[in-house]
Amino acid sequence: MTTLTLDNPHEVIIINCEVTPQDDEFELWGKIFLHHNAIQLIEFSAGADRHQWRFSCENCNFNLNFEHYSESIWIAPDGVDALELLPFLRQQLSR
DSSP states (O other): OEEEEEETTTTEEEEEESSOOOGGGHHHHHHHHTOOTTEEEEEEEEOSSEEEEEEEETTEEEEEEEETTTTEEEEEEESHHHHHHHHHHHHHHTO
16 A cells, blocks of 8 residues: 655655665556556656656646655656645645
């Protein structure tokens, strides 16, 4: 089971997975996780220890981040308008 927690002090959505994806699985995992009518994928980028999916929702941009070493997954808003949409995004992805 995957849970999404709105972390207001850090202005992110923290994603806790029962099984965290492996480094080489995150691109596909993110594509499946973000598969929603309200979301448009923009681009995927992979680094040595951190990967990221850029996407948009309601005309605002967000980043789905994965850090391999800490096994952390979170969504960060890109701008003030996106920050205001975090509760809505969490609700949509929790369905």
